Amino acid sequence: MRWALKRSGANVAPWWEQLCVAGLWGGLLALERRAFLQAMFSRPLVAATGMGFLLGDLQTGLFVGLLLELFHLGGAALGAALPDHDTLAATTASAAAVLMAPDGDASPAMWSLSVLLCGGGGGVGRLLERGLERHTSRLARLAQRSAEEGELRRAMRQNLWGMWSLFSAFAVVTMLGAGLGLLLARPVAALPDPLLNGLALAYPAMLSVSAACAAKGSRARQAGYWAGLGGLLVALWMVARRLSEGT
């Protein structure tokens, strides 16, 4: 059985197959995030890597997910408040990045471009989830009415009906994000070298900022101190490694 779509060679998966796989993964993760289990399959690092794997470019998914994981690390659904939909940002950005490179692996410039274009998808996802609450409110009223009328099984079923709208809405939006990647494949290939070079530099720059967001979002009492300590340890390790490679 073939688990991932082929990205290069003679048998590249057709565009509609790629969009369907992206949409299915996006819809399932939207369910996992909100309606079922919440076992963190929907976190950006996992969601984007999974998307990369399914579309045939694991590395792109991993690095897009890494950046967005750090950027959204402090987000949390507390009470009725909704944070940015980091899952939608991750699935659309990773799908767009993979599909921007039709004949092989996406470059860091494409990772940056897809994050810049789809990173704001978190806000769109939050609005979408808020909008879908009208549907679940209707289902809740229907469940109350059914229970009053003694139709208890019908009342209980309403809990699961809300998942269809959630799945469908997020599957469609993820497909749109993936479609954006397909549409941009040619224009991106024609970008001038200085701009591509700049976009490639933008990835580590955004990763640094995302790490700062993560340190801030950790809510540690002395986050700056702990982040500095972590940075110092990594710097010492990297210098030691360079020195040992030199000798």
Added chain:
Amino acid sequence: MSAGQMLPAGLSRGVLVRVFLRSLFLQAGWNPLGMQNLGMAYALYPALRALYPEGPALKAAVQRHLAFFNTHPYVAGAILGGALFHESRIAHGEEDASSVVAFKAALMGPLAALGDGFFWLSLKPAVGALSAGLVPLIGAWSVLLYLVLYNVVHLGLRARLYWLGLTRGDALVEEVARVRLPQRGALLRNLAAGCAGGLAVWAAFLLGAQQGGAQSGPLLTAGCLLLGALAYRALGWRVTRYGALYLSAGLAILAGALI
């Protein structure tokens, strides 16, 4: 006393497992009116059917659990277990129906605060930052590590809290307090911040080595570190995360065009 004797009377192990599995759908019908009320009633339904005969008693029991309910989805297992503990006693005439309503109302707020503080604000950032920090070393295996580390704690505590609710009823509060989740949460938050700092340094070194070459490499590394430090400070001055992200990308694109 064996474990089997401590379980609520009238409920088989099969029913209890079904309730636990259905509790994984607690938020499927989340709505602003009753929040997790649909999920709560849906999860408890097999047990209520086992405890009450078809008719007014079952209908009243279902309606009790269609009332407003909201807590952290992981710690809801404790309330579900406790609700079954009380429902079993209500069905056998040992308690008044209001006891289960009072039990849920008393616990959902404090347990939500406990769950939010430990799972959402401590465990999730810590495991996320640790796994992200290990990407340079173990690549995509860090994703698997993320899922295993998180879910060993998540599913373990979820099942344990359900069991405590089932067997201890109101006394579960003391057991939950003994786990000392807030203290563990503080340690996890420090770990998250430390991993984020480490990853920022790694990203800066990577940039210098891969993009800059021998001459401009150290300059780019220093620039990247400065950007991270400035972003950390700026986030405290009402600069939004998105603003910092897009500004850093703009600066990098400009630098790329000039170098």
